Amino acid sequence: MNESFTIERSAVTESTAGRRRGDDLERAIFEAALEELAEVGYANLRMEAIAARAKAGKASLYKRWPDRAHLIRAAARYMATAVDTKFEPSGDVRADMRHVMLRIGENQAGPAGEAMRGWVGELRATSDAEEAEKIREAIEQPRIRVFAKILESGIANGTVRPEALHPRIVNLAPSMMTQHFLMKGRPASAAVIDEMLDHIVMPLVSAGR
Amino acid sequence: MNESFTIERSAVTESTAGRRRGDDLERAIFEAALEELAEVGYANLRMEAIAARAKAGKASLYKRWPDRAHLIRAAARYMATAVDTKFEPSGDVRADMRHVMLRIGENQAGPAGEAMRGWVGELRATSDAEEAEKIREAIEQPRIRVFAKILESGIANGTVRPEALHPRIVNLAPSMMTQHFLMKGRPASAAVIDEMLDHIVMPLVSAGR
Amino acid sequence: MNESFTIERSAVTESTAGRRRGDDLERAIFEAALEELAEVGYANLRMEAIAARAKAGKASLYKRWPDRAHLIRAAARYMATAVDTKFEPSGDVRADMRHVMLRIGENQAGPAGEAMRGWVGELRATSDAEEAEKIREAIEQPRIRVFAKILESGIANGTVRPEALHPRIVNLAPSMMTQHFLMKGRPASAAVIDEMLDHIVMPLVSAGR
Amino acid sequence: MNESFTIERSAVTESTAGRRRGDDLERAIFEAALEELAEVGYANLRMEAIAARAKAGKASLYKRWPDRAHLIRAAARYMATAVDTKFEPSGDVRADMRHVMLRIGENQAGPAGEAMRGWVGELRATSDAEEAEKIREAIEQPRIRVFAKILESGIANGTVRPEALHPRIVNLAPSMMTQHFLMKGRPASAAVIDEMLDHIVMPLVSAGR
């Protein structure tokens, strides 16, 4: 699981001795929250456990975020900045998509997956629709951009038909990954991803049939 | 929201005067649970509120189901028996799919949607995978059957290519409905359904391209 | 502890096979109640435990007595009929008193003691004063009579002064037994009884000082 | 009923604004418990009612005392510190005893009486005998000391015989008060106290017969 960022950051944190403040403290809380999330899942997440693991007071948590939901969303955003890095298409559309989908799966297996699960569980039509929309876009937009780039490279070399750039199609692969993860409790395996590509995505986007 | 079944059943229930027992009581609890679910959502659901609305003791709830999750799953199953009735394809594949997808959306707007949201929120890779699989199949199977029937009717009249019966494709439309509902907080509108059909589903299943 | 009456009566009960009714059942409940009382004490007494031990339904208990308190009072009365038998004074006032006080102590060590403890615990100035008075008299009267008889025999042979028949003095010895049992949790030992007699009771009642 | 200490203390409590903690809170709970005790009696005492009256959470009660019994014992000790103040004998033994016995009666009519009733009701030979002994001594010792002082003053002026200092005799008057209160549900009246003194206590302790 995403151990990498934890180690990397904690090195920074521990360099500052004594009592942490401001951003330093915030980072420590995020990492504690994400570790808890990965260990016990959103449904069993306790604010007290996060505070204890971060060696922080509960007040320091509630000063920054009004409740568990907001804290986890912020933690998810914090993590996303480190994870969703660049991706350069190779030209082989199927291989590129497969690669990105596998990476999405790895991400879902970590705290990010649990964060999304919790977010979904508390979402309602009556909730603050605007904020929900923002968060959803924050999750989807980077992925859409990556898949759009892949498709554009395919259009450029003639393997993808131009109409495939329709947003509904561009978003199809990550949507299927999300749906699989939420409903089955674990990310799609490589075999399942292959099926998705061969029976759904590639037939839809391929040029010259 | 699904008031129909409530009225229908309470007629049966109230015919038996005095203290409710066994199935009578179970029905009353289910209906109270579903009403609460629709009103406050899974995240704000309280066992005490269900018991109070059902005019039952908490012990009567805990005697039957070990926790909130089991109760809601059972309530969802109870509801499903009344809702997922037959559907006869007309031969017009797109119209039939559109009709069923709209009905799925209506269903998601009621307690069934909140039940699924709660179920998803508590699902984890480490949870009892077997039971989760059973429940998921109980949700998906009836829908798969309906969509398979629609596609078969299309194959019969030559509007659908035979390869479209692949499970991954058959399950595509309901999956997109689920994904939309979970991530956006409300069911897909008619316009969105039209886009799904025109850009994703119909191109994939249509014969003679 | 008072096993004797239990064995004696259960012989009668078991002679009647099948389902018990009426007085037979009532006796079985009393004995179950007294056994429970001796085992767990009044504070931990459960109606369900009594019913279970008596192999009776709870309704059979509540049909006869409105609550735990009434049941235990009735059980105590039932037991008293067997225990408070006659006593013939020997003429030796101190020895007679000592003997009766020891018997009171034995009685307190059994279910009767727990019954009294429970009765005391629930007594209040605002409670039904009339019934409380009746019960208290039912407990005290037989004892008063015994001690009065002892003192009368002492007056007859000149070892006791006639003024000792004042009710407050007659009741003194059993009162001290009761007080000791309630406050110390166990009946007065023989040594304590000797002290009571030598320092309190005998000096008060003895003639010719 | 002992309103005096309530007012006196609450003045201290209310001086500190905001949320109460530590001893402040403890005092508030004690006073709430004693008021409840006086109103509904030990048998009908509910932890939730005490918490509500003290405007405290149940957890704050259970953090300090494991159960109702311990809380009430602590409350009784708290109250005793304010009540069992000094008493200086006048030399008139009968008048002094009468005065102290009347004060004991007043005390029994308040929450202290209900506390003792509850304590007695839960006492058993099998219970923690050591703690029970401690509590009993805490109740009796101050009284014994007062009565011993009275008797000593009588010995000094020749109205009391020296042998009257035997513990069993010294404790006799308060024991009779306790026994009367427990068995009759209300403290001994002045008339009853006079009888106790004239027929039991004074004859036993008076010198020169």
Added chain:
DNA sequence: TAATAATCGAGACGGTACGTCGTGTCTTGTC
């Protein structure tokens, strides 16, 4: 002797209080 009524055992039920746990607020003392 069979039918009928009463009583019983078993235990489900609605309700209340329990003792525990987690939330979000607030206070204290430390850095």
Added chain:
DNA sequence: GACAAGACACGACGTACCGTCTCGATTATTA
């Protein structure tokens, strides 16, 4: 002044027992 620690008010949890009620089985009474 921001922080760690944790006490606090609140409220839901899941459990235990109360006193009521329902059910079918057993027993006594009447036909």
